[in-house]
Amino acid sequence: MIRYVARRLLLAVPTLFGIAVIVFLLLHLAPGTPGAGGADSVRRVSGKAAEEMRRLYGLDRPLPEQFAKWIGRVARLDLGESFVDHRPVGERIREALPNTLALNGLALLFALAFAIPLGVVAGGHPEGAFDRASGAALFALYSLPTFWAALLLQTLFCVQLRWLPLFGTASDAAPAGLAGLGDRLAHLALPVTCLTYGTLAFVARLVRSGVAEARSSDYVLAARARGASRNGALWRHAFPNALLPVITLAGLLLPALLSGSVIVERIFAWPGLGRLYFDSILARDYPVILALSLLSAVATLAATLAADIAVAAVDPRVRDGAAG
Amino acid sequence: MKRGFAALVLGLVGAAGCRARSEAPAVPAAPAPARTPTAIAAPQLGFLDESRQGTPVDGGVLRRRLTGEPTTLNGVLQSSLPEAQVLQYVQRNLFDFDGNLRLVPGLAEGMETSADGLAYTIALRADAAWEDGKPVTARDAVFTIRKIVDPKVPAQVFKPLFEELVSVEALDERRFSLRFSKPYAFRPMAFVFPVLPAHRFEGQNFLKAKDNRAPLSDGPYRFVAWKAQETIELERNPKYAGPPGHFDRIQFRIVPDNATAYRMLLDDALDEDELDAGLKQKAAADPAFAACCRLVEFYNLDYNYIVLNNRSPLFGDARVRRAMTMLLDRAAIVRGLYRGSARIISGPWAPDSPAYDAQVEPLPFDPAAAARLLDEAGWKAPAPGAPREKDGRRFEFELLVSVGSDVGRQIDEMLSSELARVGVTARVRTLEWAAFVEKVDAGAFEAASLAWSAVDPNPDPYFYWHSSQCAPNGINDGCYASPEADRLMTEARQELDPQRRLAKLRGLHRYFRDEAPAIFVVNAARKYAFRKRVRGLATSPLGLYGIWPGPLGWWASPEAAQ
Numbered sequence: 001m002i003r004y005v006a007r008r009l010l011l012a013v014p015t016l017f018g019i020a021v022i023v024f025l026l027l028h029l030a031p032g033t034p035g036a037g038g039a040d041s042v043r044r045v046s047g048k049a050a051e052e053m054r055r056l057y058g059l060d061r062p063l064p065e066q067f068a069k070w071i072g073r074v075a076r077l078d079l080g081e082s083f084v085d086h087r088p089v090g091e092r093i094r095e096a097l098p099n100t101l102a103l104n105g106l107a108l109l110f111a112l113a114f115a116i117p118l119g120v121v122a123g124g125h126p127e128g129a130f131d132r133a134s135g136a137a138l139f140a141l142y143s144l145p146t147f148w149a150a151l152l153l154q155t156l157f158c159v160q161l162r163w164l165p166l167f168g169t170a171s172d173a174a175p176a177g178l179a180g181l182g183d184r185l186a187h188l189a190l191p192v193t194c195l196t197y198g199t200l201a202f203v204a205r206l207v208r209s210g211v212a213e214a215r216s217s218d219y220v221l222a223a224r225a226r227g228a229s230r231n232g233a234l235w236r237h238a239f240p241n242a243l244l245p246v247i248t249l250a251g252l253l254l255p256a257l258l259s260g261s262v263i264v265e266r267i268f269a270w271p272g273l274g275r276l277y278f279d280s281i282l283a284r285d286y287p288v289i290l291a292l293s294l295l296s297a298v299a300t301l302a303a304t305l306a307a308d309i310a311v312a313a314v315d316p317r318v319r320d321g322a323a324g
Numbered sequence: 325m326k327r328g329f330a331a332l333v334l335g336l337v338g339a340a341g342c343r344a345r346s347e348a349p350a351v352p353a354a355p356a357p358a359r360t361p362t363a364i365a366a367p368q369l370g371f372l373d374e375s376r377q378g379t380p381v382d383g384g385v386l387r388r389r390l391t392g393e394p395t396t397l398n399g400v401l402q403s404s405l406p407e408a409q410v411l412q413y414v415q416r417n418l419f420d421f422d423g424n425l426r427l428v429p430g431l432a433e434g435m436e437t438s439a440d441g442l443a444y445t446i447a448l449r450a451d452a453a454w455e456d457g458k459p460v461t462a463r464d465a466v467f468t469i470r471k472i473v474d475p476k477v478p479a480q481v482f483k484p485l486f487e488e489l490v491s492v493e494a495l496d497e498r499r500f501s502l503r504f505s506k507p508y509a510f511r512p513m514a515f516v517f518p519v520l521p522a523h524r525f526e527g528q529n530f531l532k533a534k535d536n537r538a539p540l541s542d543g544p545y546r547f548v549a550w551k552a553q554e555t556i557e558l559e560r561n562p563k564y565a566g567p568p569g570h571f572d573r574i575q576f577r578i579v580p581d582n583a584t585a586y587r588m589l590l591d592d593a594l595d596e597d598e599l600d601a602g603l604k605q606k607a608a609a610d611p612a613f614a615a616c617c618r619l620v621e622f623y624n625l626d627y628n629y630i631v632l633n634n635r636s637p638l639f640g641d642a643r644v645r646r647a648m649t650m651l652l653d654r655a656a657i658v659r660g661l662y663r664g665s666a667r668i669i670s671g672p673w674a675p676d677s678p679a680y681d682a683q684v685e686p687l688p689f690d691p692a693a694a695a696r697l698l699d700e701a702g703w704k705a706p707a708p709g710a711p712r713e714k715d716g717r718r719f720e721f722e723l724l725v726s727v728g729s730d731v732g733r734q735i736d737e738m739l740s741s742e743l744a745r746v747g748v749t750a751r752v753r754t755l756e757w758a759a760f761v762e763k764v765d766a767g768a769f770e771a772a773s774l775a776w777s778a779v780d781p782n783p784d785p786y787f788y789w790h791s792s793q794c795a796p797n798g799i800n801d802g803c804y805a806s807p808e809a810d811r812l813m814t815e816a817r818q819e820l821d822p823q824r825r826l827a828k829l830r831g832l833h834r835y836f837r838d839e840a841p842a843i844f845v846v847n848a849a850r851k852y853a854f855r856k857r858v859r860g861l862a863t864s865p866l867g868l869y870g871i872w873p874g875p876l877g878w879w880a881s882p883e884a885a886q
Binding site: 030031032033050051052053056081084085086087092095096151154158159166167168169172266267268269271272275276279282283284 | 392393395396475476478480531532536537551552553554555575577578579580581583584587588590591593755756757758759761762763765796
């Protein structure tokens with residue numbers, strides 16, 4: 001098991017390097033250059049002035065040289081500084097990271113917490129009344145565009161009922177610390193809902209089909225023959241087998257914790273990584289884009305690895321095969 | 325949200341605007357609106373000036389919207405509207421424009437110009453002080469100007485204004501002098517910039533200084549806090565010697581989404597917001613809006629245009645360019661896209677610019693005449709209804725527009741469909757902003773939809789249309805080159821007499837109408853929404869913000885219905 005993990009970690013290094021090269025190249029091949037200013041810029045600079053900016057940021061150097069410089073800094077855990085505000089990239093990410101983690105972490109948690117029971121119950125009686133009803137509802141949810149749902153939720157809960165706040169992470173008057181927790185949770189409610197329902201629908205259907213399939217397998221039949229109750233067989237025998245694809249999927253969903261959501265963050269004026277990423281791309285703020293892309297790549301690799309380890313832990317077949 | 329290219333603002337109000345000379349301002353009040361071929365009655369729009377209405381009440385918080393996060397609060401490094409909106413409260417400019425586009429003293433109390441028009445001596449107010457108690461000195465001003473011209477400092481906004489600077493020296497504690505290599509009629513407009521406290525930047529990397537995120541104030545408000553992507557808070561600066569602002573605190577909220585901002589306005593979480601065309605329609609029909617808020621709509625100096633690239637074999641001929649203008653149904657644009665709140669323009673200024681000559685009628689929408697012009701220019705259809713061609717080349721081109729410019733795209737589509745009827749193919753292509761700018765800057769396009777947004781009243785067309793300013797050296801994007809236009813522009817910017825200068829600019833206006841270096845489209849009204857409690861608004865051709873006192877004159881009425 002340890003050798004398996006060590007080998008996977010070693011393999012991650014060339015993978016990350018490859019990702020870094022690709023992101024770097026794509027960024028520099030894409031049209032547009034830093035220094036042109038965002039669309040909010042009040043004044044235009046001439047091509048000549050833009051050229052001077054390029055020199056200032058070292059963008060006139062050959063690409064391999066720029067890449068070597070950048071990757072050398074990254075290896076020393078220095079992400080460089082933003083072209084836009086000249087602050088360390090790490091600092092800008094640290095500002096936005098907790099907000100995105102809170103939002104997406106809760107969303108993932110809720111998605112799994114609701115999806116699994118829904119899926120197991122529906123899968124327990126395939127084509128039953130609950131399965132059909134929940135299936136229809138989940139498909140409807142899955143097809144609901146986030147921006148539209150967000151606007152509907154805002155209209156209902158913020159404008160008409162006035163139960164929940166419209167935007168932001170906290171009220172101006174909210175106390176800090178634990179006392180302000182309620183206020184913060186209220187601010188989280190709608191954005192979390194928007195980010196949850198799509199994943200929830202997707203995962204629930206996945207669990208449902210896994211459980212439905214496992215339910216008719218021999219080992220479940222055998223468990224029933226040995227006297228396991230209907231629910232016992234479902235949860236203790238069918239569900240663990242249906243869990244394997246969900247774990248793999250969760251490994252793919254985890255990186256979303258870091259990548260943020262541009263649309264939801266925009267609509268709820270949420271200061272997260274998604275907005276940072278989006279603004280950086282518009283401004284061609286290369287250091288920030290590269291750092292965030294790398295962060296997402298690391299998260300994806302880490303989560304895939306974690307999922308594989310979890311699968312190995314859950315499934316003796318994988319574990320033994322891997323250890324051999 | 326309307327996005328567009330903005331214009332460089334170079335220049336100053338002209339020698340006429342400067343106080344050392346006792347001439348009348350070069351910029352009179354708004355001229356009469358241009359007569360246009362549209363049959364629509366002029367909308368009930370215009371200037372609002374509540375600065376003398378009611379007795380201002382002090383106190384409370386003003387909650388304003390920023391559409392994006394400022395990248396810096398360093399006055400020299402600023403490059404976007406959100407930055408300017410915050411800095412206006414915190415750091416005084418040497419000079420400012422008032423609502424009538426006149427240059428008025430700010431941090432400076434006056435300016436003297438040398439007889440040759442090359443040297444300026446500026447005196448700072450004696451009572452100007454930083455919030456740490458130190459006086460604002462000539463040394464600060466000299467430090468600031470040297471940073472602007474420093475090649476290592478990306479001071480994009482101000483650099484072009486000081487390209488001809490030869491030297492800048494402090495004369496004593498309060499006075500400093502600048503010398504330029506060439507006289508320039510609009511030079512004094514360059515002195516609309518904030519001064520930085522030199523003592524706070526000593527021993528610091530200028531681009532990364534702490535003050536760039538927490539500026540020291542010499543203005544009516546001081547910086548309190550900045551929560552990234554959320555809010556920026558200001559409070560009244562007790563050390564400011566000038567008249568204090570009416571609000572105790574100013575809170576800027578960073579809200580990128582227009583629909584969210586509109587709801588926040590109705591929800592009493594914002595006091596002010598600029599509306600796009602869709603939200604204005606919605607607001608006008610929304611009883612909740614009518615109960616809490618009011619609409620302020622007025623014309624400023626912005627306009628949109630479609631630049632035609634003279635380097636393309638298609639647009640080198642003035643007859644072809646004129647035909648393009650005559651194939652765009654601008655009256656239909658005013659009616660359909662703007663519902664009446666826009667004005668057709670006939671030249672490179674908005675109607676409220678002093679340089680705009682209301683006597684110059686726009687070219688009419690006349691497809692038949694346009695087709696004849698294309699025939700004359702040699703672009704003929706081999707058979708009726710067939711595509712036009714000349715020397716084996718078909719008349720087809722790409723019409724670029726940037727993402728987010730919905731109106732720009734609609735205008736382009738209208739032009740494209742009209743062109744198709746006379747055998748010309750224009751493919752509308754939407755590009756993401758940075759990619760769009762790159763193509764336009766490099767001159768690598770045939771036609772592109774741009775918006776001109778004025779941050780000062782400088783009408784100097786030199787940077788946009790003079791042949792020496794072809795991209796990539798300058799921002800004459802379409803590389804328009806005409807000896808006659810060059811002559812008029814050069815003479816105008818060197819002419820120190822305001823009347824003679826105006827005559828030259830107006831001559832240029834008429835010339836441009838017929839030369840049509842671009843399709844000048846319309847000057848559209850800006851639309852803002854305010855909570856009813858906010859009083860003391862004053863609009864101007866530079867908008868609600870870009871003037872003095874502008875937002876500093878606003879106050880909250882305690883008894884207004886909420």
